[in-house]
Amino acid sequence: MTPSRARKPRADAERSRAAILDATVQVLDADPEASVEAIAASAGVTRQTVYAHFPSREQLLAAVLDRLTGEAVAAMDAADLDSGSATGALLRLLDAGRRTSGRYPVLLQQLSSLPVSAHADHQRHEPVANRLKRVVQRGQDTGEFDNQLSPDWLVAVTIKLGHAASEEVDAGRMSSAEATATLHTSLLRVFGATDSS
Template identity: 55%
Template sequence: MTASGEPRRRRRADAERSRNDILDAAVRLLRQRPDAAMEAIATEAGVTRQTVYAHFPSREALLTATVDRITEGAVAAMDAARLDEGPPTAALTRFLDVSWHAFEGNAPLFQAVPIGTAEENDQARHASVTDRLRGLIERGQRAGEFTPDSSPPWLVTITIALGHAAGEEVNSGRMTNSQARTALNTAVLRALGAREQRG
């Protein structure tokens, strides 16, 4: 079993490495060129177009996996921000900062994802984010820092909707990144009944 299993494990490891290389290349390239073709992404990854299609049967599938990769990075950054420590309002500000940083660096890529695909995958993609946000909101309510008048799920929905609205303002050119980020922080803090903390 060891003799036959070793080549199989090696092939799996090679395939996983190839997939990761493609996703990393897609993130780099699509940030600059949201309309980049599969062939360009293959070139950036140092593989053939056939290899890209072996892992991702369509450009849509690759875009979805790329956004999933970015979301995973954002979730890791949220965990590094220690949202379960310190005053809940300060932790909420850290959550918003991490979330905005993920959007700010990848806005062109997010725009490249077809609307139908984005909507279908949004709920599942948001699950790891909403779980952390809900825990933070519940902690804030217990501490008396956030309004007790609305349920945590509703406050999560409001926060995410405000984040999408802020992103759309930037994408449409109606706000700069800085303006939208400030407006988002203010709106979310008000919606949750929290006071803005400075310094």
Template identity: 50%
Template sequence: MPEAVVPRGRKRRLDAERSRAAVLDAAIAVLGRQADASVEDIAAAAGVVRQTVYAHFPSRGALLAAVVEHLTAETTATLDTLDLDTMSEVDALRRWLEVSWSMVERYPVLLSPVMATAGPGADDVARHRSVTARLEALIRRGRMSGAFDTRLPEAWTVAAVVALGHAAGQEAGAGRMSPRDAGAAYRDSVLRLVRAPA
């Protein structure tokens, strides 16, 4: 059977999509090993030239933001496979924390100090919205059932959970805790924070 002919414009788009994906994958891998890796290092790992990286991402900051967006989308997709609504509030939150932290263990780039330059700010909040929306729903559900503490504002509780995750990541990234220990400390701290008083 003869091969289908791909129109030239479509072939270029497919090639561009492949090279963009290769650059993102390379950035995730290279920056996870070497935080100060150059754009040239990332390009070499992707099998492209530096100009190709800049064709897709106009700056190093744009590349880092794309890495965060890519990993956030993967985290969201993973969280969506869980059936959290069938679990108790505490078990559902514990599972959310485990899955979220497993992404940090899977992608060491998330522990890299270079990721701190990917934002904070309004864009950083927007990029994480799909993940934090699921957390907000869990916190709200637990507060309504009485399983979680209602003395503190819901938004503050969500922000504190996120901040604890960043603190755990910083400790692991700096080598002061192993990723495993930092993840356990993160889960334990969050559960202590949110549980309703006895």
């Protein structure tokens, strides 16, 4: 088999996989109970093709969550986290994550209820945690953030408070704007931030 023939099926499979993930995001954000058949129809593939890539609905949803995490990380990288104050970088990082999750509120609520192992959860959060830790360490090095708390602890607190803010919105106890403002205020206090920009 020639190399070009070997590459074509792989490229076709990658396109099919991407189309399935795109369709899953759109279909399930509109209707969390939508069937695999509906996802396949939206992707322009057969149900069997969906199952060939994702043998179970849980695996499909896990792949969607990985994709959304990748989108959030790309948005964070575009927020230029190494410029300006560490406080400003922290707020830009949080806003980048919020903008990404805000595009898929129904889908993310469904995904948050999926059972996940502690190891898988750690791996999924790791790219975000690494960027957050870099901002925290920069802020501690410049004296903007209190350095009595470890960067790892501040990263963990940030992730937990971010989830808490989302849960308050999902439960209807806060608007998105209220949750964002409350999260920012809470984190700046925990961090002992000296610069409010």
